[in-house]
Amino acid sequence: MEKGKSMRRWAGFLITVAIISMCSIGVQGIAELSENxxxxxxxxxxxxxxIFGDLERPEVAFLHDLHTDALEKMKKDCSTCHLSGKNFEIIPDTLRAAVKGIDRMSPKFKRLRDMGRQxxxxxxxxxxxxxHTNMLADSEKSGPVTCGECHKEDEDKVMSSRQPAGFDKSLHFRHSKAQENKCERCHxxxxxxxxxxxxxxEKEGSCRYCHKKETEENRIPMQLASHLS
Incomplete structure (x- = not known):
């Protein structure tokens, strides 16, 4: 009886060690992948x-500086990809009057408003x-022209090194001063x-109370609201 209990204890100990070892190897593998x-x-x-559902292919890692450098060499600017207009079509009808006269460049690629999936x-x-095809035809170094070259799996992707930005009282003071205390720009x-x-x-609240990640009813997403402000 005692021998059986001893064997079970040893078996439990060995299983525990094996699980810990496997977890350590997994974490190490992820760390090495991240470093590479x-x-x-x-x-x-x-x-x-x-926003239209599950992705059919992996998301694309777009290198912004690489493209702006290429455009600069061709004597082109941001308007090549980003459209602008005094009355953003992207703004819901109910908010047009509130942003009338604003002439900002749209953060969206080649469009001013939300569109359908296709x-x-x-x-x-x-x-x-x-x-990319036109640049290759001119014998210039260019980007990918096939699906798999843009939509890469995780291990082949370039990752963003940016970190989430916090907004504390110090930053709030700097923004308030820069806007000459025009609180209505954000609140x-x-x-x-x-x-x-x-x-x-005295009823100032966070922008995120209304502006979410995506457009909802007559409320533009947080990213666009930040750019417009």
């Missing part, structure tokens, strides 16, 4: 199609592949009667 992957601060992850896919495929509410954004003193 190139990291850059200018990486823009193109995963726009996620339209967005065609915009990326047509413009990116056409640009506002939507007035249903006038269909405009209004500032209500």
């Amino acid at each position: 992957v190139e990291k850059r601060a200018d990486v823009v992850t193109i995963d726009t199609m996620k 339209e967005v896919m065609d915009i990326y495929h047509t413009n990116c592949i056409e640009c 506002h509410e939507f007035d249903e009667k006038t269909k405009k954004l209004v500032y209500v003193k």
Whole structure:
């Protein structure tokens, strides 16, 4: 009986050691993979199609600096990829009056408003592949023209080295001073009667109360709201 208990204890001990060893090897493998992957601060992850459901192919790691450098050599600028307009079509009708007169460059690629799944896919495929193909035809160094060269698996990707940015009281003071204490630039509410954004003193709240990751009803996403402000 005692011999059986002793064997079970040893078996349990060996299983525990084996599990710990396997976990350690797994963590080490992930760490080594992370160290071997190139990291850059200018990486823009193109995963726009996620809003339409599961991705058919891996998201794209877009190297922004690489493209702006190439455009500069061709004497082109940001407007090659980013459109602009005094009245953003991307802004919902209910918010047009609130941003009237703003002439900003859209953070979206080759469009000013949200579009359907096929339209967005065609915009990326047509413009990116056409640009790369034309450069190759001119015997210039260019980017990929096939699906797998853009949509790479995780182990072949370039990772972003950017870290999440916090917003503390010090940063708030600097923003407030830069905006000459115009709190309404960031803190506002939507007035249903006038269909405009209004500032209500002492009712300032976080932008994220209304602006989420994606467009919801008449509220633009947080990323676009940040750019417009």
